[in-house]
Amino acid sequence: MIWAVFLPFILAVFIPFFDKWRQRIHTGFIVTVAPILIFIYFARFIGTNFEPITRSYSWIPSLDINLVFHLDGLSLLFVLLISGIGALVAFYSIYYLDKSEQLGHFYVYFLLFMGSMLGVVLSDNVFVLYSFWEFTSLSSFLLIGFWNFKKESRYGALKSMLITVFGGLSLLGALVFMTILTDTTSIQEMISQHQLILNSEYFPIILTLLLLGAFTKSAQFPFHIWLPDAMEAPTPVSAYLHSATMVKAGIYLIARYSPMMSSNDWFFIIVSSVGIVTLCWGSYMAVRQTDLKGILAFSTISQLGMIMSMLGFGTKVAVFAAVFHILNHATFKGSLFMVAGIVDHETGTRDIRKLGGLMTFLPITATLALFGTFSMAGVPLPFLNGFYSKELFFDATLHLDEIANMGLVGFVKATLPYLAVFGSIFTFVYSMYFFFGTFRGKAHLDSLPKKPHEAPIGMLISPIVLVLGVIVIGLFPNMVNEPFIAHAASAIKGMEVEKHVSFWHGPLYPPLIMSITVLVFGTVLYLARKQWAPAYRFIPGVLSMNKVYDGAVDRLETYSTSITKGYMNGSLGRYVRLVLSAILIVTFAFMAVTGGFTMDFSNLAPLSLPEILVAITMVIAAVATILTNNRITAILILGVVGYGLSMLFVLFRAPDLALTQLIIETVTVALFLLVFYHLPKLRKKEEATSTRVLNLIISIGFGALMTMIAISSHSSKWFDSISSYFLEKSHSLGGGDNVVNVILVDFRGLDTLFEIVVLGIAAMAIYGLIKLPGKKEDN
Known part of the structure; x- marks a missing residue:
């Protein structure tokens, strides 16, 4: 199993060499082989008799940090999505990216990201998981900022990294707390001791930190603002990050820790509320966008909110629906991003205001978009997989009987079905807006930078495969249910989860009525979009989380610059004072609080007169070094300290150390004399009395600290x-x-x-x- 995680990293090392041969064979073909091999290897585990597998490899056993990889239904689902869609995206990029691009850099970043995601979903050791988690932030930063000559790309890359790394540090805090409480670094062992964590006084802190890590990574409100700016990345990157990998990492984290925390009311309240608000806000804002990838970005936010809310519900139906929609979303969203890339590639623009009527010129692409958008909208057709998981979502909002109906929990339960319908209505609107605004209506050929024509077959293969997945899963949903989806849902729930998926449950089936409501109101709102569009002037109006982010970053830069200028003034004396003061205060405080100062003089040998005389001579020489006004004199006097140390080594019967000290001291003194001889005469700067007093305090304090540490290290026998x-x-x-x-x-x-x-x-x-x-x- 370890080879599958590290294969992308190993291949990334050789990409610069393969890239030199790209005139003979495109680097993308070589890269595509890696995810295909990984997909084939893990696909063999799909089946009704699949049992979890754990593989352990020693790394840092003294700290209980080892490479432990755990494959169960949940990690298998994500591994297959990461590798399967990774192979399709790599193949798609061959035809999307021009050979003049820095393809070597692109594929190195791509492979690093793929390996990091595989490590996240397979790691059982929390600190190994965190290492891969942060590496996904770093590699996605490189992918999003691939076109670094564009200001927007640099801005989007930095924004995504700052927000996700902030969440990553929060996650680290939660993992450290849980490790201390359970005395293990294994996720599975932590889950088995979940009562210890739930009953801990630190549980509110753990829950908050863990959710911050998940919400920032999966672009949940209000941390969603990084995802639309990440659209500045090349389309293959967007298709990969937002359909199967980056944004799904937070979903995976919540799913993995659900068996531990789903029984807590606050977990239900926070995760369900944040998820459903993200669904509504993302779908509402998607209709406002004019860039095709912008529409898809906010649609991804809304879909992630939908999945997150279902994981918050924690019921069997909700968990099954969440897993099912993770798979469905990957298929239709991946294909739609590739469709957006094709439109941009063949017309020269993604501005939907300039598009329209492209079905005539791009008939295959339009057909693919038709299946993808209608599946995303949850249109009730038996060959669209999105409808099944959307209907299960509605069903989950109506059956929360396992959750107590009181207080804030009861209020959240009561509002969930209405908010689910509201968010789904706008999901339908932006889906229709994407398809009909791009492929139907009147063509505006004069406003297009390029004359549109159908994409080459190589660029169409990947979205065709994904759309076939939409159709096949829609026609035969139970084909992936028992051998695949049910295992993932069972891993999340911590017990066996079975659900038979069918298209028809009767005309009075409540979720079907909710779907029809979405269809009716969504159609009306889409047709009347121009009439109600001015509502965006009021909601959100001038309010924007982007302004909060930009203001925070600007203030941080301003304050940090002023603070830096306050101490970085070119004075070496000030730098030394600051460094020594920091060491003195922090070390002394830590040693004092932890009882590190241990003074035991019982096992020390008595001092003889020669040793005392040598020590006094060294002290006098050290003080004289400070008082002298001549560099040469100071160096010679300082040499007395070094030679005095050699004498102590002789008295303590360490002739080898004495000889070494003599040689080093002689060479140092000679070298200093040669160098300082050519410098101008020493001119001591007149300093204020307060500065001299401060220097004296720091010097005495630092010397005393070092003395106490030396005595304590000799007295302490740990x-x-x-x-x-x-x-x-x-x-x-x-x-x-x-x-x-x-x-x-x-x-x-x-x-x-x-x-x-x-x-x-x-x-x-x-x-x-x-x-x-x-x-x-x-x-």
Whole structure:
């Protein structure tokens, strides 16, 4: 299993070499092979008898951080979406991106992102999951900002990374809390101890931090603002990030932790409310957009809200519907993004105000868009998979009997069906707006940068495959139910979930009545769109979360600049004072709070008169260094401190250290003398009395801190000394009786080797500088 996660990373290393051959074979063909192999490998697990599989590989066992990959129904669903749609997107990009583009960079970013997503959905170790989680933010930043020459691309990439990384740090806090409470880094073991977390006084903090991580990644209101700006990425990136990967990571996180938290009322209230508000707001704002990818961006926000709300419900019907819609959304949304890319590629614009009547010129593309948009709208037709999951969504809002009907919970339960219909009405409107505004009506050929014509077959293959998925799942929904969807739903719910999917339940079936209501009101609103469009002047009007984000970033930059200018004034003395003060305060406070200062003088050897005299000489020399007004004198006096240390080594019977110190001190003093001889005479700057007092306090405090740490480290015996091991094994393992030599040559042979290498490199550098010919002065 590990090879599947790291195959994209390994292939990414070789992409720069393959990219040199792109005139013979397009790099995209090589890249497409990786997700196809991964998809084939995992597709063999689809079946009614599938059982979870766990594979563990040692990484940092001392910290309980190992590469543990867990494959169950939920992770299998996401792995197949990541690899399957990844293969289609990679193939689509071959025909979408021009060969003049930096294809090597694109495919490296693409593979890094794919591997990161696979790591997220397969990792069972929370810290490995977090590592992959943040790597998805980094790689998506590179993908969104691929066209870095465009200001909009840079803005969108930075915006997405700032918001998602903020959520990632919140997620890390939740994972650390849960790890401490359960004493495990395994997600599955945490779930088995869910009562320990639910009953903890820290549960509100854990829930808040976890949901922040999920909401920011899955573009839930009010963190949705990064997703529309991410549309500046090339269309293959948009199709991949917003149909099967990036935005689904937050969905996956909530789904994975649902068995642990779904029984909590606040989980239901927050997740359901945020999800249903995101559905309504995203669908309402989608109708306002004029860019095809902008429409799809807000439609993605609304669809993610719908899935999130169902996970918040937590009932069997809702969980099954959520999983089913994850699959359905990936098929129709992936195809629609590719359709938008084809329209842009063949007409030169995505502005729907300039489009229209393209069915005549792009008949195949229009047909694909027809199936995709009508499935997304939930039109009740038996060959559209979107209708089934939309109807299950309505059914889930009506059957929340497992949840207590009281207080705020009861209010949320009562409003959910109405908000679901409201959001779905606008979903229908923007779906019709996308299709009919682009492919029907009068063509505006004069306003198009390019004369439209049908896309090449290579660009059509990927959306055709996805639309066939829409149709096949619509015609045979139970074909993917028992061997596939039911396993994923069971993994989320923590128990077996079975649901038979059928198109017809009778004319008075409440969800069908809700669907017909959506169809009727949606048609009216679409036809009267121009009449009610002025409503956007009032809602949202001038209010915008983008303004909040931009204002926050601007203020952050302004304040950080002013703070930086406050201490970065070019004064080396100030820099040293700040650094030492920070070390002094933080270290002293931490050591004092944790009881790190341990003073035990009982096992110290008595001091002799020679040792005391040498120490006093070193102190006098150190103080004299400060008082002297001549650089050469200061260097010579400072050398007394170094040679005094060598004398202490001799008195403490460490001749090897004494010789080393003598050599280093001699070379250092000689080098300093050579360099400082050519500098101008020392002119001490007159400083204020307060500055001198501050310097004295910092110096004494820092020296005292280092002394206390040295004594405490000698007095504290947290671990058994390794010296006895060296004494016992020096002769038998190292073949020598000089323990110090055996340690340096045998036990720490590699350390010594690299130290010698470093010294050798330094010696060659110094020799090169000495031999470097100087510039001859003009006569």
